[in-house]
Amino acid sequence: MQHSIPTRGVWTDQPAKKWEDALVSGNGCHGVMVFGDPIRDTIIGNHCRLYLPQGNSDYLPDMSPYLEKMRSIIRKEGYEQAISFYYQKATELGYQGLTMSDPSHPGLHLSIETEHHHYTDYKRSINYETGELVVSYKVEQQVYIRKTFVSRDCNQIIHYLSPGSYTIKLTDYNYPKMKQTSMVDGKVMHTQFDYLYGDGGYDVMIDVDAKQIQPLQQVAGWQIESEKAMLIRMEIMPYKEDAERSVIRKTEKPPVDYKSLFNQHVNIHQEMFNRVELTLATEDKRRQSIWTLVEQAKSQGKMTPVLLEKMYDAGRYMYICCAGELTPNLQGIWTGTFEPAWSGDFTFDTNVELSIAAALSSNLLEGLEGYFRLIKELMPDFRENAQKYYGARGVMAAIHSSNSGKHLHWNAEWPLHLWTCGAGWLAHWYYQYYRFTGDRLFLQHEVIPFLEEIVLFYEDFLIEDQDGTYRFTPSYSAENGAADNATQDIAVAKEVLSNLYEAYQILGYPEEKLDKCQVMYNKMPAYQVNEDGALKEWLTPDKGENYNHRHFSHLYPVFQSREFNNETEPYMWQAAKTAFAKRLEAWLLNEDGDTSSTHGRMHAALCATQFHMPELVEEVFRLLVDNNCFYSSLMMSHYNEQNVFNVDGNGALPQVVHEMLVDFSHQRLTLLGALPDTISCGEIKGVHLPNQLTVQQLSWDIEAERLELQIVSRVEQSIQLYLPLFAGSKQNKQTINMKQNEQISLIIPLKKGVSHHVS
The missing domain is CATH 2.70.98.50 (putative glycoside hydrolase family protein from bacillus halodurans)
Incomplete structure (x- = not known):
């Protein structure tokens, strides 16, 4: 053998x-x-x-009677004093202090x-x-x-x-x-x-x-x-x-020989893996050892197509292996220690979201069943969080969860209990699941009930300024500081309300439900731009920016909810782009950045695909390779030099590849929107997109100025074809001859179930 x-x-x-x-x-x-x-x-x-189980107390103190006092201190003395008061009162009531989840x-x-x-x-x-x-x-x-x-x-x-x-x-x-x-x-x-x-x-x-x-x-x-x-x-x-x-x-005993057992397994696994296929390299190049491929990329000072293909395959492989009964935790489904970093738990302020980023576009819907199952199991504790901390109905997600969804991971130094948008972010994939599949039963029985519970929390938690505008107080931008009206809080709330409004419309709910969503949406604070021309991370005049940070929370409207783009809101788009540039300068591309972080790099790459920055996408890939953020399995580490086994980067990387090649939002299909020069030709098959679109095939050859697209929609619709890095000398419905540094845009009508070909 x-x-x-x-x-x-x-x-x-x-x-x-x-x-x-x-x-x-x-x-x-x-x-x-x-x-x-x-x-x-x-x-x-x-x-x-x-x-x-560690035997820790899961007691949540009832802090709701002290919420107004805390808000008063915030207004008069500031967040530091308010957090100190709140923590002291919680410990007086029996809170044991910052507590890690039970470890995997x-x-x-x-x-x-x-x-x-x-x-x-x-x-x-x-x-x-x-x-x-x-x-x-x-x-x-x-x-x-x-x-x-x-x-x-x-x-x-x-x-x-x-x-x-x-x-x-x-x-x-x-x-x-x-x-x-x-x-x-x-x-x-x-x-x-x-x-x-x-x-x-x-x-x-x-x-x-x-x-x-x-x-x-x-x-x-x-x-x-x-x-x-x-x-x-x-x-x-x-x-x-x-x-x-x-x-x-x-x-009923299954077969006892290895070959029979393997054959019964492989048909299932292989079908899942082959639903999407990226082709960038030849068979001979693929057969090289992984460290040979890594050293080649390092010596050439650029991402090689064959290594990127391997990284992409590794990301989808991770998700296939780790998602099913539940969703991947920080380490996927794997650990060799009883003391994993951050308990190896489900961390909901960025990591879980990145680990599932490519699930829908990779057509791995069965993996998301585990995600929905996990959230459902944690919901009773999420409800208790909302009631005990804010006297509110509805749900408030913990940042760290495993056996429990109770929010016990906070103290005066890390006031994570002020981060209230977690449930809304988790709900993003509920509505996206509907958008990808068109499953109206799921929309009615899973999406709407979850969104309604989040809105119940907002109804009880939000206060109004004198002009009727909502104020999020307290408010926190994940791990980067507290101030009223964190931009992510507003962005998530707007997405929740707009998705619920649209869901009500689709299923014909009464007008009063739609009106309620619209009224609440209209009361949301407007985004603000600072003196640098950058989208602010907190919509409060006296709160300055901390650009040197690994989280990109305030860019949620760009990388996640797709609230606006360069056509729908050009001014806000430019402000977000400036904020992103500031983050790059101070953190990602700064050798003195606060820490290396694979999840931060992945969010940077997801922003880069939206801002059509192919050089930056390439730079993120190179940072991962040059700083030895992979093990020989191509599973990733959280920090440089193989420090802390973590798979959220693996989950996100296929989505980065998908978005740099083909992306869809606002009825606009973007092709090769962030394609690095090092990936000058290739092919991808089977990528799924919102609005029930499937890219059956996309192939490109930049030197030959050739692009070929085959796409099918499960519903009748018209989409706008958009190539931000190229122009078409011929712009009819069937032919695109690509040239760089200009743009092409044309409308394609898609009939239900009919494959449409553009070349």
Whole structure:
């Protein structure tokens, strides 16, 4: 058996020395990581439901009686004094201070040990197209293969071993907040993990199919001598204390050979992966090792097409692996530690939103089912947040969530409880799901109820100035400071109200509901422009700008809600562009910026696609590569130099690629709007867009001045074709000859279900 190098995937000839550099796979419920070397490989089993209770109090103090006092202090003395008062009062009422979410944690560590100290021809690979992880090497010319995948058919982690001698051991975590008990019965191991400071725990079942297998005496595991290939099957089963605990195996046993199990899985995974396809490189270039490709890009000082294609594929692969039962957390579905950064939780002030950024455009709708399920599970706690902190009906999202959605992550230094637009941002994907799919039942039963609860919060929370304009007080721009009327607060509220208004219209709701939305929308504060000509981050005259920051919250109308563009509101568009330029100068392109941050770079890139800045998109790609923000799997790190395993950048990068190639808003289809010079030709297929549009094919060749588009709409509509970086010497309905530095715009009528071709 030979190691087949995947063309849609990555490989390296270097073993992994740490879990962050592991090969990774998943099925949206289980995740797996494989790292080590032939002498000792480790399989880490993960499950999306594993968050370790810490025994912290989840008590929310009732702060609603003190809201008006806090607002009075804000008006008279400022935010610093108001926050100090509020925090002191909360602690008097029993608040324990800033509390991290219960952390995500691994489900099992299984080691595979051998005496293969003298090995050659080592390779390890991930096939993104199939989800299969392969490790191969030679000992005295004998080839050894280890293969792993997470089945989408039987929901188990499957591991294959070549014939040989192996010692297999399950790690005893010996973790003080968890009790572990293992029992080995022949070829089956059952391990119970009981949480000591919270509800439930989980079970792990491991089956080994091998000849000459002997249980170990001192630890949970086996010694195996086998002349035939071996199969290990692992399953993690979380349970709650108030639910029936069952570890009964399935009565209908799936096939026991690796090939059959893999074939039943791969048809599902491969179909998902191939729904969208980016082609920038040849098969030969794709077969190079990942670190060879990275070094080529570094030495050339530019993004190479083949590496960008790999990064793009890695992003969609991450989402396919991590989204399903829930949505990706900070680390996707993978972790090898009980103490992940920021608890490895669901962080809602930018990270979750970036991790799902390309879900709709990649046509991975089933992944968003997990997102909607998570929000629904957290809603009772979101309601309690709104009531306890602001005496309001409706919902207020926490910034950090895992087992709980209660907002416990704040103190005087980090007053994150003042950030009230989180639920509205989460709702963005609810309405977008409708726009992409046209699912009116989802619109009625999921979108409108969620938006209405957010509006209930606004009704109770917002106050009016003397002229009738709403005021958001308190208000906070995510992690960058507090002042009344943070621009993101207004932008999110406007999007919520406009989406709810439109949803009411579509489904024929009574006029009084539409009128209520319109009245509230009209009371929103107007955006402000400062003396630099930049859109202000806080719409208060006495609050200055802090341009040196990784968050781009005030540019929400540009990168997320698409509230305006250069045609609909040119003055505000230019102000937003100036604000963006200030952020670039002070943070992104400043070596003395406050911190490196992959999520900040991704938001910068998403803004750059809208402002049609191809050089900046290229610069963001290069910053990721030059600063070593990738592991060998091409999963990303939060900081430079592989510091902190985080996948939000992976989730966002395919959306950056989509938007730089084809983008749609305000009935305008933008083609090649931010295409870097280094990506001068290529093709993409299957990208989905709002208004039920599908780009069946887009191919381009800048040198040949050739562009070809095939697009289909599920509804009848007319769209405006827009090429901001090019001009057309021929502007009829079928032909575009491209020239740079001018613009072309033409109207295309689309009939329902009829493919339209432009070349």
